[in-house]
Amino acid sequence: MALRTLFSKKAFTTASGFRPIAAGDRCFLRQARGLTVAALPDLAYDYGALEPAISGEIMRLHHQKHHQAYVTNYNNALEQLETAVAKGDASAVVRLQSAIKFNGGGHINHSIFWKNLKPVNEGGGEPPHSTLGWAIDTDFCSLEALVQKMNAEGAALQGSGWVWLALDKGSKKLCVETTANQDPLVTKGANLVPLLGIDVWEHAYYLQYKNVRPDYLKNIWKVINWKYASEVFDEETA
């Protein structure tokens, strides 16, 4: 049963959460009653391994509570959507879209985020070199300028959202974008591929940095995983 349903096309193609979101992403899928659902991915490091930039307490809550809740609610919405589609209940299908967007987006974004971070003793914070490094210099003049821009955009974002370093697949240019709430980067452009995302929802920093979001943004660069960003960049520009 498992092998046959693992690759079942029973699931609808519109829900992008089934397919890998970025190159190398392993957004674990599991089977529940024949429906392909999402699962909480494991972190590649301990909760406390990003200290002092991000506290272990925040990492634990962020992963085990917030991300888990998005996964749970996304799966619930998918199951309801499957039923609604089967019954031809268009009202229910439409009504479920916001829950899918919120929670599916939350799952997508956080799955990328955990890979964007790395402990310092495993290379976190080491600046990008070669291809991505040159692209940053070309499109932003310098890494410092890019960091400054992302920090400014992240600090100015009202309410909850994300700030992204994005690659435009069409033009092969890098750009900085923000999205509101849990909107994934593609909502800002179908050609945009996320290389780095920084969560600026208050839950991402409040216990440690309180209202001083700029301090969180300044410090997170010490644990940013540029290696992952380079891999995605190279794959998309190959």
Added chain:
Amino acid sequence: MQHHTLSCCGGVRPSLPPPPLSFRWSKIKREGGRRLPRCARIAAQLELKPPPYSLSSLEPHMSRETLEYHWGRHHRAHVASLNNLIAGTDLDGMGLDEIVVVSYNKGNPLPLFVHAAQVWNHDFFWQSIKPGGGGRPSGRLMELIERDFGSFDRMLEEFKRAALTQFGSGWAWLVYKANRLDVGNAVNPCPSEKGNKLVVLKSPNAVNPIVWDYSPLLAIDVWEHAYYLDYENRRADYVSIFLEKLVSWEVVSDRLDVAIERAAERAREDETRRQEDDAAVTHSEAVEMYLDSDTDDSEAE
């Protein structure tokens, strides 16, 4: 997009003392083509109002630490940013309600809207709660709750649902909604107090219902900073405690009385205007008929 030096979440480090707020020198202002000296004007600007209780008196339901940050940092930073942005402009000296509505700009908000609205919202929020709050409302407020929601418990359920499904940052509200028509000079032809209702709403980020011409009665802040130190991710627990232990139904009731009176006054103004419009139409019709006729004697002649 304008980038403020003080963002909506405050760039103030905890170690700095709070800045003075009551009066400040306005920025250089052009007048008649001549720049006034920098110290020529004092603009009386908006103040950070303290809550009507001490910062530790809401414990254990809302900690002193939360109040110190929420009121002392977030709310304070919005007041400072707002004063900074309105200084020397047309909005300087306006009342806060007006600044909120004007800066909302019919859904295309100006950069200062977030600060104006968050100052308004937080003033309103601190007044909505009190030590030893909770319980049940009574009198006219309870009657209207039962009329418009079926029961008090059903209103609470709806309020909780709004608070929990406001995705991202925002607020949930109980408002008094007057049955007014939205179109320019149109007047409700059958005005009746029964058309006015209590309604539960939610709004994103800084938006508040006065921009839709509703009368807010109760608000709960569901930005994460409002509950994260005390409840972490458990927004549901925060909302339940807010309703069971903190909300001041007396304040909500007073606001309802004001809202009902305001709605009645506006209905009277509408009625007066409608009568004046009717009279104008009648008068002009009579003149028309008179001029058309060439057999009657004219009073004017």
